[in-house]
Amino acid sequence: MRAGRQLRDPSPAPDERSIDERVPLRWSGLRGALGTVFAAVAVLLLQVLLAGFYWVSDPAPSVALAPIWDAPVLVLLLVGWAALGRGWRWADRTIVIALTVLVFLYFLIGVGQGFALREFGYDVVLRLHIAYVPELFRMMYNAEPLGWFVFYVALLALGVIVIVTAIFLSIRHLIRYARVGRRRQIGLAAAVVVATALGAVTLGMNGPVTAEAYTQLDLALHLGKRIDASARRLEIEAAPLRNASPFGKPGAERPTILLFVVESYGNVLFTDPEFADFPGWLNKQGEALTRAGYHIASKQMSSPVFGGSSWLAGTSLMCGVRVFNQKGFKGLMASSVRCLPAFLKDAGYRTVVAAGNIKFHDAEYERTLPFEQFYIRDDFGYRGPRMGWSFVPDQYVIDFVHRREIAPRQAGGAAADRPLMVAYFLTTSHHPWSVVPSFIPDWSKIGDGSVYTGLPVQEFSDNQFVAGVAYKPAYKATIEYSLQTIESYLERLPADDHSVILILGDHQPRRPVARIKGDPWTVPIHLVSRDPAVLERFARVGFRPGIAPALEEKPSGLEAFVGELFTAYGGTVVRR
Numbered sequence: 001m002r003a004g005r006q007l008r009d010p011s012p013a014p015d016e017r018s019i020d021e022r023v024p025l026r027w028s029g030l031r032g033a034l035g036t037v038f039a040a041v042a043v044l045l046l047q048v049l050l051a052g053f054y055w056v057s058d059p060a061p062s063v064a065l066a067p068i069w070d071a072p073v074l075v076l077l078l079v080g081w082a083a084l085g086r087g088w089r090w091a092d093r094t095i096v097i098a099l100t101v102l103v104f105l106y107f108l109i110g111v112g113q114g115f116a117l118r119e120f121g122y123d124v125v126l127r128l129h130i131a132y133v134p135e136l137f138r139m140m141y142n143a144e145p146l147g148w149f150v151f152y153v154a155l156l157a158l159g160v161i162v163i164v165t166a167i168f169l170s171i172r173h174l175i176r177y178a179r180v181g182r183r184r185q186i187g188l189a190a191a192v193v194v195a196t197a198l199g200a201v202t203l204g205m206n207g208p209v210t211a212e213a214y215t216q217l218d219l220a221l222h223l224g225k226r227i228d229a230s231a232r233r234l235e236i237e238a239a240p241l242r243n244a245s246p247f248g249k250p251g252a253e254r255p256t257i258l259l260f261v262v263e264s265y266g267n268v269l270f271t272d273p274e275f276a277d278f279p280g281w282l283n284k285q286g287e288a289l290t291r292a293g294y295h296i297a298s299k300q301m302s303s304p305v306f307g308g309s310s311w312l313a314g315t316s317l318m319c320g321v322r323v324f325n326q327k328g329f330k331g332l333m334a335s336s337v338r339c340l341p342a343f344l345k346d347a348g349y350r351t352v353v354a355a356g357n358i359k360f361h362d363a364e365y366e367r368t369l370p371f372e373q374f375y376i377r378d379d380f381g382y383r384g385p386r387m388g389w390s391f392v393p394d395q396y397v398i399d400f401v402h403r404r405e406i407a408p409r410q411a412g413g414a415a416a417d418r419p420l421m422v423a424y425f426l427t428t429s430h431h432p433w434s435v436v437p438s439f440i441p442d443w444s445k446i447g448d449g450s451v452y453t454g455l456p457v458q459e460f461s462d463n464q465f466v467a468g469v470a471y472k473p474a475y476k477a478t479i480e481y482s483l484q485t486i487e488s489y490l491e492r493l494p495a496d497d498h499s500v501i502l503i504l505g506d507h508q509p510r511r512p513v514a515r516i517k518g519d520p521w522t523v524p525i526h527l528v529s530r531d532p533a534v535l536e537r538f539a540r541v542g543f544r545p546g547i548a549p550a551l552e553e554k555p556s557g558l559e560a561f562v563g564e565l566f567t568a569y570g571g572t573v574v575r576r
Helices: 025-050 061-065 070-083 089-119 126-143 146-179 182-203 209-221 223-241 278-291 310-319 326-334 340-346 363-368 394-410 450-454 471-492 532-539 558-568
Strands: 257-262 295-302 350-355 373-375 420-426 500-505 522-529
Touching: 025 061, 025 070, 025 089, 025 146, 025 182, 061 182, 070 089, 070 146, 070 182, 089 126, 089 146, 089 209, 126 146, 126 209, 126 326, 146 182, 209 223, 223 326, 223 558, 257 471, 278 295, 278 471, 295 532, 295 558, 310 326, 310 340, 310 420, 310 558, 326 363, 340 350, 340 420, 340 558, 350 394, 373 394, 394 420, 394 471, 471 500, 522 532, 532 558
Parallel strands: 257 420, 257 500, 350 373, 350 420
Antiparallel strands: 295 522, 500 522
8 A cells, every 4th residue: 555545434424324324323213214204295295296187177085096107107216216326416406306397297287187177178288278377367367356366376376386395305305215225215115016006906096197298298299280180170070061051042031140149158047956046037038028029949059168268169159160179279260161250241241249358359260250340348448347357248248239230220321231140249247257237227328338337236246266155146147137138138129020139158157156077068049039930940950939948968069050050041051
């Protein structure tokens, strides 16, 4: 041995020694036991977070605890890394941070998918839906008192911090715990395998979230191709309608068509015992219309969505194809499908849409739904207060369109010789059902809406965007307001024996008013006309006399509406 050379101490540096080596012997047993408890908690936490895809859509302890493949695989990988016996602190930190990000992303995917399935019944496409996150916060801001909005945002931020921290500490602890020795590595691996097997036998085994993450990645990378595929599917579905319109044929009858789409007007109003008095109330509205010379027929139709996403229901209704998720909506916008406004435009109609809560529409939307006149939020010139979620009360929307479109025609205006189609998308009955505007019996006083500032409202202040304690009575009150408004308007319309008036819902209301897994996805649709021959025409497609819809087992979908309208007026729709 060379002079002056010192032997290196083979013992590890103080910070590299195990917990058991860094504490007095009498405490090592306790620390070891606590480490085992913390390891068990860490494994359980990772299981619950990774299983979010399942328990968010079906909240039950058994669903959260049912093993999901990703959790045991993750723990076994951590044990395998620890078994390498390396002391690369930088590598450990990199792995812990990377896995923390991965698990949190899996948790977000699970929460997003689970929430969408639970609330609306369709899958999320992250690349498409991420753009709706700011809109979600805007909806909360507009629907909640400022204090509650700040509280919810702060709570959300705190939740993210807590979850990320918990994931980080759990993964780090499992690596450190397994590093102590071979016995712990074998024990941890065996415990996870046994627990997974027992859970699979007793609770069932859930598929891996990794598969869902791969699907989302594939959609993100090949979204254009997937949208093109949706467009081709919808074009095939819509093909029977392409030459089926009867309205452009020589000598064809071209009635005035008024379409009132009432937000969240669902068949739960006819099936839930808590709404037992609604059919009687509705019958009185029908009697008033009968006294005004109208005939009424009704049925139910199936919506492609539940609880929300009205634009999917609206495009299904107008375009004759079933649009049940955002990928399908984008496919429709990219397709050559011809929608009702295009058919009617070809037949010489003036086509109008009135949507008081829409802030903008893009060129794709105008191409697919080529209404001649769009009335959206800023076009209404409304000077009154906001009413809950809706910017413009339904009665104001209907009166505004009457003054702009109906009254000039009655006075012999420039467009009086053209048939008219108006689609009203009414939103007073939108969740969270917190404010019901006053109905104004004298329509001449509505003006620019300033009158609403001095009018009382029926307020359900405990109903907020996130939660509410009076959802059901408030929901019923808003629906009754919208239907009363339509009934009053129709009463004052001059007699027109050729008008076809349709009143329908776009989807069932969101939970807890209706249950996505317990209630059918159906909505009522009422046909109103002063010409009894119109009801005879629509009897061909399932409408039955009366204002209460028959609760059919297999109703047609909203996407069948265009074909049924064509059929009622002599068009031939041949579906393969």
